[in-house]
Amino acid sequence: MTRLYHDSLYDRNTAIGSYWEASAPPLDRATPPLAADASCEVAVIGAGYTGLTAALSLVEEEGADVAVVEAGTPGWGASGRNGGFCCLGGAKLDYGAMVKRYGLAETRRFFQIQIESVDLVTGFCADKGIDADLTGSGEIILAHKPGRLAGLRAEQAQFRDLFGLDCPLLDRQALAARGLAAADFHGGLLIPPGVGLHPLKYLRGLARAAIDAGVKVYGQSPVTAVERRAGGFVLVTPQGLLKARKVIIATNGYSEEASLPALSGRLLPVLSNILVTRPLSPAEQAEQGWTDTTMCADSRRLLHYFRLLPDGRFLFGGRGAVSGSAAAAQRGLRRLRRDFEHHFPAWTGVETEYSWRGLVCLTQPLVPFVGALEEEGLYAALAYHGNGVSFTAYAGRALAGMVAGRQGAADLPAVLRAPLPRFPLAFLRKAYLAGAYGVYGLKDALG
Missing domain, CATH: 3.50.50.60 (FAD/NAD(P)-binding domain)
Structure with missing residues (x-):
């Protein structure tokens, strides 16, 4: 094959x-x-x-x-x-399982190079004069169900105990105060390293x-x-x-x-879909309560990832179909649009100006x-x-x-x-x- x-x-x-x-x-x-x-x-x-x-x-x-x-x-x-999520990542294996498989010292080495990698990208852009539209600071994982807050607390403790990284847990009021108000998110874990960029x-x-x-x-x-x-x-x-x-x-x-x-x-290549809206006016952003450019993802296993771009457009991504055909791509885009409107109901009438798909890679x-x-x-x-x-x-x-x-x-x-x-x-x-x-x-x- x-x-x-x-x-x-x-x-x-x-x-x-x-x-x-x-x-x-x-x-x-x-x-x-x-x-x-x-x-x-x-x-x-x-x-x-x-x-x-x-x-x-x-x-x-x-x-x-x-x-x-x-x-x-x-x-x-x-x-x-x-x-354009320049943040911690690279593996899907849980850190607890990683410690069991590779040991604590090697897991910490792996975690440290993730932090260094973010600095390498931002430093390279500065050294070479690349205007890559760097925005925001850190990434927030949002609990899409009340029960997922316990998982975020466990993840917070894991970051602290294994790696000495302080990751604040934000309730719904704290998220709204930051300009991150959306429907059906019940809190979020802020993971500090990271910036959004123009890929x-x-x-x-x-x-x-x-x-x-x-x-x-x-x-x-x-x-x-x-x-x-x-x-x-x-x-x-x-x-x-x-x-x-x-x-x-x-x-x-x-x-x-x-x-x-x-x-x-x-x-194992896996499809992911992305849509980007037209620019949202300051009034439209305020109506939804989402005015911050911090990178966000939800706590789903089949996660969504999203962020407000520097020109006011909104990017929303999620998993794609299994077949890869054009018809499947259109069905995937419709599903992605429904999920977007569910979490951001004030933007239900906002047009999607761009959409595309691509392959990520697993082992x-x-x-x-x-x-x-x-x-x-x-x-x-x-x-x-x-x-x-x-x-x-x-x-x-x-x-x-x-x-x-x-x-x-x-x-x-x-x-x-x-x-x-x-x-x-x-x-x-x-x-x-x-x-x-x-x-x-x-x-x-x-x-």
Whole structure:
């Protein structure tokens, strides 16, 4: 199985139709297709956050000769279509379970690099002069049922006891006082690290910096095969071959298993949908009581995530369908719109101006992977479980260090370096997902 979803999700010649595309300045650097045979020390597959960060790090810190091949345009995948949540995350595994599996010290190392990752992104934007529309401070998890408040209190204690992080618990009155009043939220847990940002402005700033540093970026150059040759690898694209001693795979949920067999059966791409409204006037914001730009998500297992954007638009996202077809996408958008209107009834008549969808990426152990694959010279960093905006800043740099030989696997938290396992009966991954959606949806409804 090369693609889990409908082919339309992988059509790199079709515009995403996102608000980010409509509002980001174009990338004013050339990214031509690979039109002839070429060679380099390190080849990177994927011009998203991970691939460009790794490439830039290898050039700036090692002076390496690096080329990036991208099936579409830089940022066409998840890096250009996410919700812009630059905050803690990267794994879906509960921290208690993580401690049992990897130990307290390694779990704390993993948590610390999440905090560092947020600082890496904001610091990079400041250093490179990237105006990525940074807004808000921290993320708030909102209890969508009264019974979920107990879970937030337990999470608050976990952050404090395991990591020494103080996360205030806000009641409904405190949320409203902050300008975060919505229907059927019963309190919220404020997790301090994090900012909202414009994903495509950040991505294009990263691409610009990489190209200016000497990274060769080839767009519209899908890799159809990775072949082992004497002295390294050959990446096959429609118009040319790229020879390299080492290869980094940074394709995340858009990995194509036919051309990347090292990842076959090891990843679970999952669809997420986003809508963005027209700009809301100050009066409309005040009518709903939502005037703050803090990033928010609810306590559902099939969560919604949302935030007020700097120009007054409202972004609201949630899970997508299982099939990936155009008809399923429309049904998913209608469901997302109903959920949006349920929580923000004052905005029921506000138009949706943009909507799109994309793939996030999970692994069977529910943690990211950064490191060497089973074949010598082949590396990957991927699977951020829907929260890779910040974590990719660490992952790309860490992988560059491993490729260059500056650091080994032991320098990374154990959470990241465990071998990437295959899903049992991998051809049933979508069936697993459909079953999980049914169970989680029932639990979310019951509270």
